Amino acid sequence: xxxxxxxxxxxxxxxxxxxxxxxxxxxxxxxxxxxxxxxxxxxxxxxxxxxxxxxxxxxxxxxxxxxxxxxxxxxxxxxxxxxxxxxxxxxxxxxxxxxxxxxxxxxxxxxxxxxxxxxxxxxxxxxxxxxxxxxxxxxxxxxxxxxxxxxxxxxxxxxxxxxxxxxxxxxxxxxxxxxxxxxxxxxxxxxxxxxxxxxxxxxxxxxxxxxxxxxxxxxxxxxxxxxxxxxxxxxxxxxxxxxxxxxxxxxxxxxxxxxxxxxxxxxxxxxxxxxxxxxxxxxxxxxxxxxxxxxxxxxxxxxxxxxxxxxxxxxx
Amino acid sequence: xxxxxxxxxxxxxxxxxxxxxxxxxxxxxxxxxxxxxxxxxxxxxxxxxxxxxxxxxxxxxxxxxxxxxxxxxxxxxxxxxxxxxxxxxxxxxxxxxxxxxxxxxxxxxxxxxxxxxxxxxxxxxxxxxxxxxxxxxxxxxxxxxxxxxxxxxxxxxxxxxxxxxxxxxxxxxxxxxxxxxxxxxxxxxxxxxxxxxxxxxxxxxxxxxxxxxxxxxxxxxxxxxxxxxxxxxxxxxxxxxxxxxxxxxxxxxxxxxxxxxxxxxxxxxxxxxxxxxxxxxxxxxxxxxxxxxxxxxxxxxxxxxxxxxxxxxxxx
DNA sequence: CCATTTACTTGACTGAGTCAATTATCGGCA
DNA sequence: TGCCGATAATTGACTCAGTCAAGTAAATGG
Numbered sequence: 001x002x003x004x005x006x007x008x009x010x011x012x013x014x015x016x017x018x019x020x021x022x023x024x025x026x027x028x029x030x031x032x033x034x035x036x037x038x039x040x041x042x043x044x045x046x047x048x049x050x051x052x053x054x055x056x057x058x059x060x061x062x063x064x065x066x067x068x069x070x071x072x073x074x075x076x077x078x079x080x081x082x083x084x085x086x087x088x089x090x091x092x093x094x095x096x097x098x099x100x101x102x103x104x105x106x107x108x109x110x111x112x113x114x115x116x117x118x119x120x121x122x123x124x125x126x127x128x129x130x131x132x133x134x135x136x137x138x139x140x141x142x143x144x145x146x147x148x149x150x151x152x153x154x155x156x157x158x159x160x161x162x163x164x165x166x167x168x169x170x171x172x173x174x175x176x177x178x179x180x181x182x183x184x185x186x187x188x189x190x191x192x193x194x195x196x197x198x199x200x201x202x203x204x205x206x207x208x209x210x211x212x213x214x215x216x217x218x219x220x221x222x223x224x225x226x227x228x229x230x231x232x233x234x235x236x237x238x239x240x241x242x243x244x245x246x247x248x249x250x251x252x253x254x255x256x257x258x259x260x261x262x263x264x265x266x267x268x269x270x271x272x273x274x275x276x277x278x279x280x281x282x283x284x285x286x287x288x289x290x291x292x293x294x295x296x297x298x299x300x301x302x303x304x305x306x307x308x309x310x311x312x313x314x315x316x
Numbered sequence: 317x318x319x320x321x322x323x324x325x326x327x328x329x330x331x332x333x334x335x336x337x338x339x340x341x342x343x344x345x346x347x348x349x350x351x352x353x354x355x356x357x358x359x360x361x362x363x364x365x366x367x368x369x370x371x372x373x374x375x376x377x378x379x380x381x382x383x384x385x386x387x388x389x390x391x392x393x394x395x396x397x398x399x400x401x402x403x404x405x406x407x408x409x410x411x412x413x414x415x416x417x418x419x420x421x422x423x424x425x426x427x428x429x430x431x432x433x434x435x436x437x438x439x440x441x442x443x444x445x446x447x448x449x450x451x452x453x454x455x456x457x458x459x460x461x462x463x464x465x466x467x468x469x470x471x472x473x474x475x476x477x478x479x480x481x482x483x484x485x486x487x488x489x490x491x492x493x494x495x496x497x498x499x500x501x502x503x504x505x506x507x508x509x510x511x512x513x514x515x516x517x518x519x520x521x522x523x524x525x526x527x528x529x530x531x532x533x534x535x536x537x538x539x540x541x542x543x544x545x546x547x548x549x550x551x552x553x554x555x556x557x558x559x560x561x562x563x564x565x566x567x568x569x570x571x572x573x574x575x576x577x578x579x580x581x582x583x584x585x586x587x588x589x590x591x592x593x594x595x596x597x598x599x600x601x602x603x604x605x606x607x608x609x610x611x612x613x614x615x616x617x618x619x620x621x622x623x624x625x626x627x628x629x630x631x632x
Numbered sequence: 633c634c635a636t637t638t639a640c641t642t643g644a645c646t647g648a649g650t651c652a653a654t655t656a657t658c659g660g661c662a
Numbered sequence: 663t664g665c666c667g668a669t670a671a672t673t674g675a676c677t678c679a680g681t682c683a684a685g686t687a688a689a690t691g692g
Binding site: 360 | 656658
């Protein structure tokens with residue numbers, strides 16, 4: 001299994017554990033039901049699994065089968081011997097290692113596997129068929145998520161990726177910022193509206209020569225963003241910096257702000273300014289570290305709360 | 317299993333079937349891995365499952381166990397006999413039916429089950445612990461989805477539910493509309509910006525006396541929405557009608573429009589107007605059926621396309 | 633080149649789960 | 663009331679999937 005970033009120190013929530021255990025019981029039964037159907041064939045369940053592997057992957061050796069299917073080496077050996085006796089497989093000793101031999105299905109083996117495969121396919125088709133198309137999609141999507149999370153990811157996970165805005169992003173950012181600040185600070189729905197307004201204006205008046213957006217994406221999900229707009233020929237403004245709680249601690253916020261500064265410098269702006277609220281301490285810390293200076297503070301009443309707005313500037 | 321709404325007539329997509337089969341293979345192995353850990357106990361896997369059922373449900377009879385765990389009646393009988401010999405369970409013949417007897421764990425039974433239960437719990441905890449908290453949530457959510465879709469739903473599913481706007485909705489609607497029209501009609505990012513703008517304005521100037529929003533929600537997900545705004549004291553305007561492709565065919569669009577009409581009537585508006593584009597045929601059909609009349613058409617260039625805008629009115 | 637590890641095989645089991653026959657009881661019905 | 667077909671549970675008789683440990687042959691590493 002892969003080593004993941006930031007493993008939890010405290011034990012996972014009991015409710016989550018129970019949910020996973022419930023799912024395991026449920027799916028044990030589910031698999032049992034599906035397997036019942038295949039039992040009438042000449043092959044045992046495990047034999048069928050072995051045939052499946054052989055039919056779908058080339059150049060397997062006995063050890064691979066045992067490892068991937070979780071089978072005893074002796075048992076695999078016996079299974080393969082039986083298959084060989086039935087002329088379902090052929091084995092050829094590897095030149096690279098005379099202990100191993102590459103196993104391949106013969107034509108007879110493929111013929112024997114075909115009906116098994118069809119039955120299994122049809123059974124799953126019948127299962128899916130009970131659901132409307134949209135739910136089939138949801139089901140498969142969820143299964144893929146489970147598999148991705150529990151399985152070993154083939155490639156080491158990219159911590160995150162920066163890209164420009166695409167369609168769908170501004171809605172997503174609006175939603176997440178709205179929900180986050182409502183949840184964490186009790187702001188009302190007008191904050192979400194403000195974000196929507198700012199982003200709409202950004203897109204409508206976007207000038208690629210002087211402005212830019214950065215979206216931080218992880219595993220295909222937006223986990224952060226920031227925007228730079230032209231306030232005047234000499235002043236750029238950083239807006240709407242945000243990092244998903246689940247992606248904090250990866251340095252995404254810092255990186256986003258650095259990108260903004262770099263961009264503003266490259267474009268010849270004289271200074272970079274931003275407006276924020278004093279309660280957003282995590283963001284403030286990032287601005288401070290990046291060299292921003294607090295210019296002005298003024299109380300205001302917005303989003304249903306009494307807040308203290310702050311203007312921060314950075315000379316470029 | 318439950319009878320679901322609108323089963324598919326045509327066979328499900330092969331890709332989906334293969335994904336489900338891949339998941340089944342994956343999870344077979346996953347369960348195998350988890351079970352290995354429990355093998356050192358004095359009980360077999362099936363015995364542990366039986367004990368689990370007995371520990372968590374009262375008044376079970378032998379048949380229930382066989383049915384719910386997919387076990388042979390004879391085998392269950394023998395298992396129970398063994399448990400009884402070990403004084404782990406007690407059986408009392410039911411007065412209602414002398415063939416059946418209610419099975420309950422004794423204190424010794426509970427004591428025997430406790431370590432098994434703890435081991436299983438700890439194993440799942442260890443599994444979850446490898447993931448950061450946010451991914452644990454994603455995992456469990458996906459598992460619940462799979463279980464809900466494949467299992468028999470206890471209560472018949474509510475097709476959908478109408479509710480007013482909440483925080484997060486306007487971002488979501490912006491995103492989905494933006495993505496949908498980009499995908500289906502090739503509109504550019506300015507459409508998403510327009511939606512954001514309209515929704516921001518709606519929230520900011522919202523007057524509950526004269527205006528309203530309806531969000532259609534299914535299984536906790538937004539699947540449609542519509543807004544009514546006050547254009548003038550006599551004219552209400554219907555805006556941003558939208559239904560998720562996955563939720564079409566449930567009459568959500570029709571219902572949303574009907575709500576708008578009802579609201580506009582109740583508030584004493586003289587007419588309800590709306591603006592749309594001729595290519596949105598599904599929506600147009602809904603408007604026609606609801607009694608709207610096409611008032612005006614004019615070509616315009618928006619969202620990167622040549623379009624024909626339409627104004628529809630309904631006298632109330 | 634020798635010790636250790638790895639890939640595979642084989643003999644000897646066991647015990648999980650199946651199948652069919654049997655008994656006891658129930659519910660329905662003439 | 664008594665009979666019949668169905669259901670709940672039990673039991674005997676299996677089998678065969680899977681385990682465990684010991685052994686062989688080849689590879690690997692110092």
